[in-house]
Amino acid sequence: MNEHHLRADALLDLLRRAPKAELHLHIEGTLEPEMMFALAARHGIPLPWPDVDTLRRAYDFQDLQSFLDLYYAGASVLLQARDFEDLAWAYFQRARADGCVRCEIFFDPQTHTDRGVPLASVMQGLNAAIARARRELGLSVGLIPCFLRHLSEEAALDTLEALKPWRDDLLGVGLDSSERDHPPEQFAMAFAAAGALGLHRVAHAGEEGPPAYIWDALRSLHAERVDHGVRCLEDPALVAHLREAGTPLTVCPLSNVKLRVVPRLEDHALPQLLAEGLCATVNADDPAYFGGYLMDNIEACTRALPQLGLREWHRLLDNSLAASFAPDIDRIAWRARLARDFAAAGFDPGAAPDLSPDA
Numbered sequence: 001m002n003e004h005h006l007r008a009d010a011l012l013d014l015l016r017r018a019p020k021a022e023l024h025l026h027i028e029g030t031l032e033p034e035m036m037f038a039l040a041a042r043h044g045i046p047l048p049w050p051d052v053d054t055l056r057r058a059y060d061f062q063d064l065q066s067f068l069d070l071y072y073a074g075a076s077v078l079l080q081a082r083d084f085e086d087l088a089w090a091y092f093q094r095a096r097a098d099g100c101v102r103c104e105i106f107f108d109p110q111t112h113t114d115r116g117v118p119l120a121s122v123m124q125g126l127n128a129a130i131a132r133a134r135r136e137l138g139l140s141v142g143l144i145p146c147f148l149r150h151l152s153e154e155a156a157l158d159t160l161e162a163l164k165p166w167r168d169d170l171l172g173v174g175l176d177s178s179e180r181d182h183p184p185e186q187f188a189m190a191f192a193a194a195g196a197l198g199l200h201r202v203a204h205a206g207e208e209g210p211p212a213y214i215w216d217a218l219r220s221l222h223a224e225r226v227d228h229g230v231r232c233l234e235d236p237a238l239v240a241h242l243r244e245a246g247t248p249l250t251v252c253p254l255s256n257v258k259l260r261v262v263p264r265l266e267d268h269a270l271p272q273l274l275a276e277g278l279c280a281t282v283n284a285d286d287p288a289y290f291g292g293y294l295m296d297n298i299e300a301c302t303r304a305l306p307q308l309g310l311r312e313w314h315r316l317l318d319n320s321l322a323a324s325f326a327p328d329i330d331r332i333a334w335r336a337r338l339a340r341d342f343a344a345a346g347f348d349p350g351a352a353p354d355l356s357p358d359a
C-alpha cells in the first residue's frame with residue numbers, strides 16, 4: 001500500500017479516461033458468442049452448441065490447450081472479408097470506450113488459410129476496420145500476424161512469404177498457440193526473415209512455458225516484447241536481465257486466471273513484476289473468452305490487488321504507451337497527457353517522461 005490512493009469509483013473513472021495502449025489482443029479472441037451465432041447464421045454453418053448461453057458455459061478451461069481447441073473451433077465462422085471487418089470494428093469501438101489511444105492487435109493467418117480462407121479476405125476485412133477506426137475513432141492501430149507454434153517453421157516461413165504483398169500494413173510478427181513443447185528457437189529463421197523485412201518481433205513466452213522459453217524468445221527470436229512472461233519471476237537472473245534491458249511484458253491478468261496460470265486474481269504477480277522494476281503492462285488477450293476487455297482487466301485488478309496505488313497504475317499505463325511501437329511523436333504526446341491526468345487526480349509523476357519504457 002502506498003500513500004497515493006483514490007476512492008474506488010474516482011480511480012476507475014481516472015483509469016478509464018486516461019490514455020492507454022492495448023498491446024496483447026488476439027482479434028479472433030474478441031469473437032463474442034452473439035457474433036459467433038450471427039456469423040454462423042450468415043453463412044448457414046451449424047455450430048456444436050444449441051445457443052449462446054450453452055456456448056458461454058463451455059468457457060470453463062483447464063489450461064491453454066483446452067481454450068485453444070474451442071477458440072479455433074469458434075474461428076470457423078469467419079469466412080469473408082466482411083466477417084473480419086465486423087469483428088475488428090466491434091473491438092475497436094470497445095477499445096475506444098476503454099480509453100485506448102493505441103491498439104496493436106494480433107491475428108493468426110494460418111487459422112484461416114488452413115481452412116481455405118484466402119489471406120486477401122482476412123487482410124481486406126481487417127484493413128477496412130482499421131481504416132474506419134483511424135477515421136471515425138481517432139485510434140492508432142498496428143497489426144501483428146502471429147505464427148502458430150504448434151505448426152512447423154516451414155509453415156511460418158510460407159505464411160511470411162504470403163504476407164509480403166501486405167508488408168506495409170504490418171507492424172511486426174508474433175508467436176502464439178500451444179506453448180508447451182514448442183520452444184521459440186524452432187522459429188528462429190522465420191523471425192530472422194521477419195526482422196529482415198523491418199518488422200518488429202514479439203513472442204508469447206512464459207505463460208505456461210518455463211523461464212527458459214523467455215530467454216529463448218529474447219536470444220533466438222530477438223523479441224522486443226514478451227507476451228505474458230509472468231513465469232520470469234522463477235528465474236532471478238532473467239528478472240535482472242529484463243529489468244536492465246527494459247523489455248516490456250504484456251501481462252493478461254484475467255486470461256491467467258481463466259487458463260489456470262494463477263489460481264486467483266488475488267494471487268497474480270502483477271504487483272511483484274512492478275516491484276521488481278519490470279516494464280509490465282495490462283492487457284486483455286482474448287476478451288470474449290476470458291471475461292473482459294482492457295477496462296474489465298483493470299477494474300478486476302483494482303479490486304483484487306488493492307496494493308496497486310496511483311503510482312503503480314500510472315506506471316502500468318505509462319508502460320503500455322512507452323512499450324508500444326507507435327511513432328515517438330505520438331508516444332510523447334500520450335504520455336504527457338497521461339501525466340497531466342494523474343497530476344490532476346493528485347499524483348504527480350514528475351518531470352516530462354522520456355521514451356525508455358523503464359524511465
Ligand code: HPA
Nearest residue numbers: 026176177178204285286
Ligand atoms: O493466450 C494465448 N496464448 C497462446 N496462444 C494464444 N492464442 C490466442 N490466445 C493465446
Ligand SMILES: [Zn+2]
Nearest residue numbers: 026176204285
Ligand atoms: Zn495471447
